[in-house]
Amino acid sequence: MKPADRARRAFCWTCATLLAAPALPSMADTYPSKPVRVIVGMPPGGATDVLARILAEKMAPALGQPLVVDNKPGAGGILGTDALAKAAPDGYTLSLILSGAVLGNQFVYSKLPYNPSTEISYVYQAVDAAVVLVADARLPFRTAKEFADHIQANPGKLKYGSYSTGSYGHVAMAYLDERLKSRMTHVPYKGEPPLLQDMLGGHVDVAFGSVANTQPHVQSGKLRYLGVTGPRRMSALPDVPTLVEQGLDDAPFRLFGWAGFIAPAGTPKPVVDRLAAEASKALQDPEVQKRVRGLGFEPVIDSTPEKTQQRYLADLPVWKQLIEVSGAKVQ
Template identity: 40%
Template structure:
């Protein structure tokens, strides 16, 4: 009788102790957020990733009842800001805007990143998908993708294409395009998409690969010309421009995206709360109109585990492209 009684007493004390330990963590997640959230953008202000971050950050702050402070920490192709978040406390108060550059291409071409793109983050969900566009200077004497291919083959080495840097999405995508079609086009890397776009507009280079939102106004005005778009379907802003799927180049038909991630080991209830908040925002008609206006696509309902899996698959894809074209950054 005493043994049974003592055993029950011990179990009761153990349960109470466990509850005492668990309650603070539970209370923390229930009360989240109780102070401002920092949203790190690993690129300078004004670019596509920054625009996506600010569009979501403002709405997220109003929905959660706490300010979301945008903190631009640019450098090293997004690796500096992304690495800072990887090492931040996993409490939901420091998040990062993920992009194909930071979480797919960088890991595919850079062996010495200050973060592990797969294991150092708790993925939340996508903010948007951004159609990529093969863009030409309007003075180039081609109006369609077929004319571009014929012209390039008739003038090998005459054309240059700009990218935002060695190992960038534009660099890998254009090298894949060249290898698929046997084209000779010279790569001119720049320190960012801004300088690359400036020289494209002036005619110093004739081509680039960039997301639709960056080039939309210039494409609509006729300053630049879209030859093909990477999107599931033709985009409404460029209804006459075919997708790479239509051109029988499905490997090139990958959208870019931006999303949200937290440091690894962030409590699952916090991740779930952020996921629910983003999905609520994306169902709002004003959000949907704003996304379309800036050339972004509303993402499908990508859950945290699905987002992580897409990152893994795309790293593998671009790593194969980089190896085939001997692209490695030290």
């Protein structure tokens, strides 16, 4: 047999062997092979933390591995988001964040240890996240309009709290304070539970918060709902009017925040797509939807990594303008 014929036969044998060999499992098929860490940049007990635990519990059986929530509160979500951005991009570290952590912080803080536009992969927007404006029930106003009139007529008299510096609760109130020249005092906290504890003690007068954590205190008569953010009423609080309905119709009060999963930039697309698919399935479960709505969130069942990235880019200029007007800056 000529050398050329032998080479040809060897080549054909190799091709036939490769074609007959079983296909190797894809990354999406083998992932995950160990527990997945889910960083939450807020303390345990807040609405974001509870949402993360609901989704982790529901997604774990389908993924075949536990999703372990790891709370890293502080600096308006910066500590948790920085830990996420610096983690290995292998799908074994995620974060469940409120949108302000990746949108607002880059404009509030003069320098961040990470770039939200280049060092993060946007996996899945899980919920729309309107918030409620609540006040100490001993104060004389009962609506958002009465509150606005009161602080304008009594400058320098009230304190507002926020669940973190740079959060929506901070910059939206700073915006209103600037607009009405009311000279309110801002008191920042590391999470919602300590904020509400001080409100109940009479140390803070008003704040934006979640339905999950404020509702028991409203039902007890200690706090009072003044209104909700966003373009429509919450399904969890159908009788509470929006701020827009009450005449506070500036763009910041029409804004819906959101919460969702992010991963380190460079996380393989098959892994990101698998996580997004499992998040979508979890949010389609009626019991999960009931629990999520009980937190004051609206579940999003048709998001994707691409849609989440688009939402981030669409909200970016809105947050930039809000923070510039509010003057909420941290060096």
